[in-house]
Amino acid sequence: MTLVKYEPWQLLKQFNHDVNQRFLDEHEDSASSIATWTPAVDIKEEDDRFVVHADIPGVKPEDIEVSMKDGVLTVKGERTQESKEEKDGYRRVERMSGSFFRRFVLPDITDTDNITANYDKGVLELVVAKKPVQQAKRIKVKSNDS
Numbered sequence: 001m002t003l004v005k006y007e008p009w010q011l012l013k014q015f016n017h018d019v020n021q022r023f024l025d026e027h028e029d030s031a032s033s034i035a036t037w038t039p040a041v042d043i044k045e046e047d048d049r050f051v052v053h054a055d056i057p058g059v060k061p062e063d064i065e066v067s068m069k070d071g072v073l074t075v076k077g078e079r080t081q082e083s084k085e086e087k088d089g090y091r092r093v094e095r096m097s098g099s100f101f102r103r104f105v106l107p108d109i110t111d112t113d114n115i116t117a118n119y120d121k122g123v124l125e126l127v128v129a130k131k132p133v134q135q136a137k138r139i140k141v142k143s144n145d146s
Contacts, residue, residue, distance in 0.1 A: 036098030039075075039124075043104070050110065050128040054102065057122030064124060066117045071108075073115070075124065076101045109133075 042053045054075060056064065064077040081097035106112070106128060114129035 035076075035101035037079075037100050039100050039102060041102065048130050050106070050130070052104065052124075052126040052128070054124040054126070055122065056100070056119075056124050059100075059122075061119040064117075064119065066115075066124075066126065068112050068115060071106050071110075071112070073104045073106055073126065073128065074102070075104075075126070 039054045039056045041055070044051045044053075052073075056077070056079070059077055059079045063079075064075065067074045076099070078099045079097050109130050111129040111131045116127045118125045118127075
C-alpha cells in the first residue's frame with residue numbers, strides 16, 4: 001500500500017501561481033517561479049489605511065524584502081531549515097522552508113509613498129496609508145442668456 005500525502009491547499013496555491021504568472025510581468029522578477037511556500041496573510045481595511053499581517057516565523061527581518069512598484073506591493077524572502085539528525089525513530093517536518101513570495105495589487109487610493117513595515121514575533125505588519133479623499137468641488141453654472 002502506498003501512502004500519498006494529502007495537501008488540500010495545493011490546488012489553490014497552483015491557481016495563485018498561475019494567476020501571478022499570467023497577469024504580472026514574469027520578466028520583472030522570477031521569484032514567484034522559485035517560491036517554495038506562501039506565507040498566510042490577513043488584510044484589513046480601515047478608514048485611513050490598509051493593514052497587512054503576514055505570518056513569517058523563523059525568518060530574520062533582514063532576510064525579508066518589501067518593495068513597491070507600479071501599484072504592486074511585493075514581499076519576498078527565504079526561511080532556512082535547520083538540519084537535525086535523528087538516528088533511531090521517525091522525524092516529521094511540516095514547516096516549509098525555502099523562498100517565499102507574495103504580491104498585492106493596491107487600489108488607486110493608496111499613498112504609495114507612505115508605507116511602513118514592522119516585524120515582531122514572526123509576524124510582518126505592513127501599513128499602507130490611504131490618500132485623503134478629495135471632496136467634490138461645486139462649479140457654478142453661468143447663464144449666457146440676457
